[in-house]
Amino acid sequence: MIQIDIRAKLGSFALDATFDVPTDGVTALFGRSGAGKTSILNAVAGLLRPTAGRIAIDDTTFFDSSEGTDVPISLRRLGVVFQDGRLFPHLTVRANLLYGAPRDPVLAAEPPSFDDVVALLGLGALLDRRPPGLSGGERQRVAIGRSLLMKPQALLMDEPLAALDGARKAEVLPMLAELRALRRVPILYVSHQMDEVVRLADTLVLISDGCVAGVGPVEDLTSRIDLRPLTGRHEAGAVLRGRVASIEPEWGLASIELGQQTFTVPATDLAVGQSLRVRIRARDVAIAVAPPSATSVLNALAGTIVNIAATDGPHVDIRLSLLDGQHLWARITRKSAAALRLDEGCPVYALIKAGAIDRHSLGPPPGSEDELA
Amino acid sequence: MTVLDLSPDEWSALALSLQVGAWSVVVGMPLAVATAWLLARIPFPGKALVDGLIHIPLVVPPVVVGYLLLLLLGRRGPIGAWLDAHFGISLAFTWQGAVIASTVMAFPLMVRAIRLSIEAIDPGLEAAARTLGAGRLRVLATVTLPLAAPGLLAGAVLGFARSLGEFGATITFVSNIPGETRTMPLALYTFTQVPGGEPAALRLMILSLVVAFAALALSEMMARRLRRRLDGGS
Numbered sequence: 001m002i003q004i005d006i007r008a009k010l011g012s013f014a015l016d017a018t019f020d021v022p023t024d025g026v027t028a029l030f031g032r033s034g035a036g037k038t039s040i041l042n043a044v045a046g047l048l049r050p051t052a053g054r055i056a057i058d059d060t061t062f063f064d065s066s067e068g069t070d071v072p073i074s075l076r077r078l079g080v081v082f083q084d085g086r087l088f089p090h091l092t093v094r095a096n097l098l099y100g101a102p103r104d105p106v107l108a109a110e111p112p113s114f115d116d117v118v119a120l121l122g123l124g125a126l127l128d129r130r131p132p133g134l135s136g137g138e139r140q141r142v143a144i145g146r147s148l149l150m151k152p153q154a155l156l157m158d159e160p161l162a163a164l165d166g167a168r169k170a171e172v173l174p175m176l177a178e179l180r181a182l183r184r185v186p187i188l189y190v191s192h193q194m195d196e197v198v199r200l201a202d203t204l205v206l207i208s209d210g211c212v213a214g215v216g217p218v219e220d221l222t223s224r225i226d227l228r229p230l231t232g233r234h235e236a237g238a239v240l241r242g243r244v245a246s247i248e249p250e251w252g253l254a255s256i257e258l259g260q261q262t263f264t265v266p267a268t269d270l271a272v273g274q275s276l277r278v279r280i281r282a283r284d285v286a287i288a289v290a291p292p293s294a295t296s297v298l299n300a301l302a303g304t305i306v307n308i309a310a311t312d313g314p315h316v317d318i319r320l321s322l323l324d325g326q327h328l329w330a331r332i333t334r335k336s337a338a339a340l341r342l343d344e345g346c347p348v349y350a351l352i353k354a355g356a357i358d359r360h361s362l363g364p365p366p367g368s369e370d371e372l373a
Numbered sequence: 374m375t376v377l378d379l380s381p382d383e384w385s386a387l388a389l390s391l392q393v394g395a396w397s398v399v400v401g402m403p404l405a406v407a408t409a410w411l412l413a414r415i416p417f418p419g420k421a422l423v424d425g426l427i428h429i430p431l432v433v434p435p436v437v438v439g440y441l442l443l444l445l446l447g448r449r450g451p452i453g454a455w456l457d458a459h460f461g462i463s464l465a466f467t468w469q470g471a472v473i474a475s476t477v478m479a480f481p482l483m484v485r486a487i488r489l490s491i492e493a494i495d496p497g498l499e500a501a502a503r504t505l506g507a508g509r510l511r512v513l514a515t516v517t518l519p520l521a522a523p524g525l526l527a528g529a530v531l532g533f534a535r536s537l538g539e540f541g542a543t544i545t546f547v548s549n550i551p552g553e554t555r556t557m558p559l560a561l562y563t564f565t566q567v568p569g570g571e572p573a574a575l576r577l578m579i580l581s582l583v584v585a586f587a588a589l590a591l592s593e594m595m596a597r598r599l600r601r602r603l604d605g606g607s
Contacts, residue, residue: 045504046503046504047500047504072508073500074506074507074508077506078504079504080501082497084497086495086497086500086501088498088502089520089603090519099502100504100505132603146505147505150505150506
């Protein structure tokens with residue numbers, strides 16, 4: 001269990017955040033810029049001293065104002081990956097990677113080994129170079145490797161992809177998803193990008209104005225309408241969990257099992273039987289009241305309308321309960337909702353174009369280390 | 374005697390100047406680095422006062438500093454008497470005293486150059502080093518000082534140059550003794566005060582210029598090498 005209870009004053013900004021999350025898995029701290037996500041991470045790392053509170057991971061207490069505990073930064077053994085990398089410009093990549101390597105032989109022998117880190121992050125060709133000559137993506141990969149090789153008891157990542165452009169991000173994101181195969185430690189991941197959160201995180205902590213607005217599994221929080229202002233209008237959507245039932249290589253498609261129903265996504269690099277998370281944006285879901293026929297849309301999932309939420313505009317957001325109990329959001333026009341006489345309790349079909357599901361919407365499910373290791 | 378033929382007296386002045394300058398850097402640098410680091414990175418009460426005290430030699434006449442040193446470190450001064458009684462060390466009228474005078478005069482320049490270069494380092498890099506398990510001393514040795522290397526070099530060169538030019542504090546504190554405290558500026562001054570001393574004074578003037586230029590050229594060469602290293606060449 002990661003226990004965080006922090007009160008701090010930063011100029012006119014007050015931080016008052018309390019939450020407990022499981023140590024097993026990736027926890028995303030999500031919120032707008034300036035919400036206080038990074039301050040929370042800095043407090044855990046020891047870079048910011050709270051005025052009061054308690055910070056602990058499992059049995060290790062890093063900070064407790066009531067006991068007067070405040071473990072020095074250098075003794076916390078928490079691997080921090082900063083947004084800007086913060087590589088040492090005067091050292092080679094190799095020396096950067098080994099800067100935090102523990103001198104204690106027992107700890108040094110813990111996984112991951114230097115070679116494993118270099119292999120996973122693709123750093124072999126960079127070892128003798130210096131940071132000023134590296135690209136943004138290369139720098140972040142070195143920073144991630146450096147934090148792993150200190151054999152941390154947890155990884156703290158502060159928007160490690162925020163400074164990267166689309167292509168660089170696509171280069172680093174899959175590596176982040178595989179980190180836990182190298183070292184099974186809790187990861188706190190700060191982000192303001194919902195696609196990263198869905199791809200990587202198991203638990204979501206929503207931060208708003210220095211306070212915690214919600215804590216829970218990613219699937220639950222992203223489908224809650226009261227949190228919609230925080231999870232984002234553009235990002236509105238839901239996360240479904242399923243299992244890969246079959247691959248159709250000739251079409252480049254994979255079928256995902258959701259209870260009794262199946263769902264098709266454009267991907268072939270998945271293993272049959274592998275469990276998977278799929279993020280479906282509300283604006284990619286259409287509604288039909290009868291089973292559709294003669295349509296190009298591959299996915300028609302049967303379900304029931306749970307509630308209809310008006311937005312301030314021409315749209316309504318409809319929450320559906322699928323046959324297996326998972327929830328889905330659909331954003332359609334108010335006009336269509338009226339024409340179809342949609343109401344709570346109506347049985348409907350959710351139509352989703354397979355093409356609307358891109359690579360970024362598919363993520364490994366929580367606790368998937370077994371498949372990866 | 375041609376312009377470049379140096380008399381034994383002139384050779385001795387040159388050697389003494391180089392010796393005093395080098396020792397000033399050796400003695401002054403560790404203190405200057407520690408002071409600059411404290412001022413740049415560690416908050417403590419009375420910082421403004423310490424900052425002001427360090428800069429005194431820049432703003433008062435060197436003769437005043439020399440006289441103050443004589444009062445403190447002279448054989449009858451509080452510190453000088455103590456050193457003499459316990460260690461048999463006497464600084465007044467010795468070349469070691471000249472080193473002290475030069476160091477004190479050069480100190481603010483060294484501290485300033487080093488402090489500026491430490492302040493230019495992103496504190497985030499030092500914070501990153503601490504999260505990686507490095508204590509304050511290791512951060513200083515492996516991150517701060519290597520990144521401040523151009524400033525350390527500038528501080529050392531400034532300190533050396535200031536020592537070569539030291540006159541007022543030296544002549545007041547340790548006098549003008551041939552072979553012991555008569556550095557180049559003192560020798561030059563002495564030659565201008567005796568009849569027929571002009572050719573020797575001229576030679577020492579040229580020699581001073583040559584030494585100064587050589588020091589500048591050497592430091593520029595080293596600075597370029599350092600910059601190349603910090604800018605990512607391997």
